[in-house]
Amino acid sequence: MLDSALTALGSLTDPSLLVMLAVGVLAGLVIGLIPGLGGTGAVAILLPLTFGMDPAPALAMLIGALAVVHTSDTVAAVLLGAPGSASASVTMLDGYSMARNGEAKRALSLAFLSSMAGGIIGALGLTLAIPLARPLVLSFASPELFMLTILGVSLAAVLSRGNVVKGLVAGFLGLLLGLVGTSPTTAEERFTFGSLFLGDGLSLVAVALGIFGLAEIAGRVSQRRVTEDSVQLTGGWFSGIREWLTHWSQVIRGSLIGIWAGVLPGVGATAGTWLAYGQAVATAKDKRKFGKGDPRGIVGPESANNSVEAGDLIPTLLFGIPGGVPSAMLLGMLLTYGIQPGPAIVSEHLDLMYLIIWSFAIASIVGAFLCFLATPSLAKLTKVPFAVLGPGLLVVMLLGAFQDSGQLGDLWIMVALGVAGWLLKATDFPRAPFLIGFVLAIPMERYYYLTANLYDGAGWMLRPGVVVFLAVLVVPVLWALFKAWRKRRATLDEGHRSEEVLEGGDELEGSLANSVWSLSVAAVVVGLFAGAWLVSGSFSEEARLMPRLVATGGLVLGLVLLVQELRARSGGRRGPRWTPDVTTAVRTFVLMGVFLGLVVVVGYLAAVLLFVPGFLLYVARASVRTSILYPIILGVVLLALPSLLPVDLPTGLLQ
Known part of the structure; x- marks a missing residue:
């Protein structure tokens, strides 16, 4: 193992790997500032760029972005009281209060250093998990691997916030969508309805970007304004650094809670940060300052949010159970490279696992350092309304989905799934089980086929590993049923209602x-x-x-x-x-359809030059100047992109 770790560290001296890691870090820092995207948006936007790359640089870029996205999302939470992600809403409680008191730099330095430490401790936790879990993973056969795929979908659904039935339904919908295409056991086409386009199944990029990316754009373009009366970037960096050193115990506790929250499928960064905040309050002797600028209310959650992502990689890489949406997309990318998480990755690709660990630790350090340097510039991006950012993100996401197969059909599928994703979110369906089900559908079928053919009857269900996994699956279900029964019998007190509001963090969700x-x-x-x-x-x-x-x-x-x-x-x-947000979402999806129609006729570049000004004027209500300069800049970037990256622009019938 030491040889693999040293080999992975030595590979990072390769300039190409360092460049990809730097690209991921910079992209993650910028994406973290955009409300609602977070780690899911970072991986989804960068995933199309990995096509044609070797696994090592592709993983370095994605891990670099994932490691720092929760570092920069604090900027908007502290300066504007508008968190870049749901997990940053915890930091907003004390960070924004501290900034309002003229101590913004102090709050940000506490947050940046805590995120860095959380990332390093999370990477250490992943390192220790390899020798501890390796013997167990190598003992798994097809029955255990089949049960792990069921566990991944079920736990993500059962542990999701809200209605358990909706979570399970979302997981089954993802499984059904993942079965579209050619059967892995008989090479027979299923649910294709004679379409050659559907014969290879649906693109992971199109599904992920549709369910999460386009749905998020449609849900947030109504935000035409940013929070008013934003605070100034004042205070002292060094006072925050000195104070951070006195809270080392909160850093360790928060990081360990984050790792545990990451290991549990479906919990995620938001729940992990709230758990860390809860323990900070519970262990404090003086609780009066929490919510009013207490540094412990920043250090604990910020240590947890980065370590959650590292902890998330433990079940993803060692057991093939993605703990959240970003890790589900990473799992899908590994499968496209023919790298099977579990016994195969431990025995055949151990160097890649250590490359992930080194990349995560290095990115956490570099990301925090860059945040200190670039916060004055990054803070300006937080003042841009999401309605103005929306068309640019849409152009990038659709172009990225096209790179996977080179077919415009993927873009139409993506918009259709965007509508589905928006409806799921608005009607309070958790979307993480949907994507996890989609990714695990084919592995689940393959392992079940092997199990059914290698073992007689249901005797395989008595294997010790299978029994343990069944118990792990049944206990959360029984606990969820018990909570539902108790909730139905008891009246919710004010504290419980407040907790549910804090968990939401999004006006669209469940509206x-x-x-x-x-x-x-x-x-x-x-x-x-x-x-x-x-x-x-x-x-x-x-x-x-x-x-x-x-x-x-x-x-x-x-x-x-x-x-x-x-x-x-x-x-x-x-x-x-019907609500105003519904009207805005309908307009947005109609305009997405118009954009794709323009792409079919005049090509991508011309469609962008026509669509973006219309979107800015009609939906975002942007100024004429912005509506002219914005598409010109996008057009220049699109013209230059094919010479810098292996990117193809869709052509139209008139080209």
């Missing part, structure tokens, strides 16, 4: 729950699974096995969800039918 929209989504879900069950009847016996299992499970859960929605309406709990 259409218990409405005609959520009822319609439940009805569509039932129709999709019923249709999949009927269509799968035309497949061969081996090819229909997994689709039938997924369709049956999804149909049962869909009917339960439909009953829940009908009961909510009969009980008088009815959400809004």
Whole structure:
């Protein structure tokens, strides 16, 4: 192992790897400033650039971005009281209060150093996990690996905030979408309806960017203004650095909590930072200053948010269970390179694992250093309304999705999934189980096929590893059912209500729950699974096995969800039918469709020059000057891009 670690460290002396790591760090710092994107947006936007790269530079770039995105998202939280991600909302409580008192630099220095330390401790935790878990991982056979795929989808759904049934339905929807294409067991096409385009399945980039990226843009373009009365970047950097050294115990505790939250599938950075904040409050003798500028309210959560991402990599790499959306996309990228997490990566690609560890630690240090240097400049980006950033992000995301297959069909699929992602978020469905289900669908089917053919009957379910995984799966389900029963019997107190508000952190999330929209989504879900069950009847016996299992499970859960929605309406709990945000989202998706239509006719560059000014004037209500200069700058970048990166621009019929 020491040889692999030293080899990985030596490989970072390669200029190409260092350049990719630097690109990832810079991209992660900028993306962290944009509200709502976070680690998911960082990986999703950079993922298309990895096509054609070797695994090492691709991983260095993605890990570099993931390691620092929670470092820079603090800037907006402290200076504007508008966090760049949901996890940064914890830091906002004390950081923004400190900045309002003229101590912004003190708050930011505490946050940057804590994030750096959290990243280093998280990388150390991942390092220690390799020798401890390696013997266990190497003992796994196909039954254990099959159970791990089930565990990954189920835990992400069960541990998601909100309705457990919705989480499980989202996971089954992802599994169903992942089965579109050629069967891995019989080479038979499924759910393609005669389309050659769907024969290879759906692109991971298109699915991830659609469900999360485009849905996020549509949900946030209504933000045409930023928080007013922003504070100034004042105070002392060095006072914060000296103070940070006195809170070393909070750094360690917060980092360890973050690693644990990352290991648990579906928990994520937001829950990890709130847990770290909770322990900081619980262990403090004087609690009066929390929420009013207490440094411990910054150090604990900021130490946790970076270590969460490192902890997330432990189940992803060693067991093939992605703990969150960014790690699910990383898992999908590894699978495209033919690198199978679990026994294969431990025995055959140990150097890549250590490359990830070194990259994470180095990026955490470099990211914090750059934040100290660039905060005055980065702070200016936080004053740009998301409605103005939206069209640029849209252009980048669609162009990135095109690089995967070179087909415009991926872009239409991406917009359609963007609509689906927006509806899921607005009706309070967790989207992480959806993406995790999509990524794990084919590995799940492959491992089940091997298990069914190598073992007689259900005897494999008595293997010790399988029994342990079944117990791990059942306990959270029983706990979730118990909490639901207790919640139904007891009246929520004020503290519990406040906690749920803090967990949300997004005006769109759940805004259409218990409405005609959520009822319609439940009805569509039932129709999709019923249709999949009927269509799968035309497949061969081996090819229909997994689709039938997924369709049956999804149909049962869909009917339960439909009953829940009908009961909510009969009980008088009815959400809004139409809101201004719905109007804005509809306009945004219509404009996305218009943009793709222009791409088909006149090509990508010309479509950008026509679409972006219209979007800025019609949706963002931007000035004429911005609406002219913005597309010109984008056009120049697009013209130069093919000479700098292996990027192709879609051509139109008139070109």
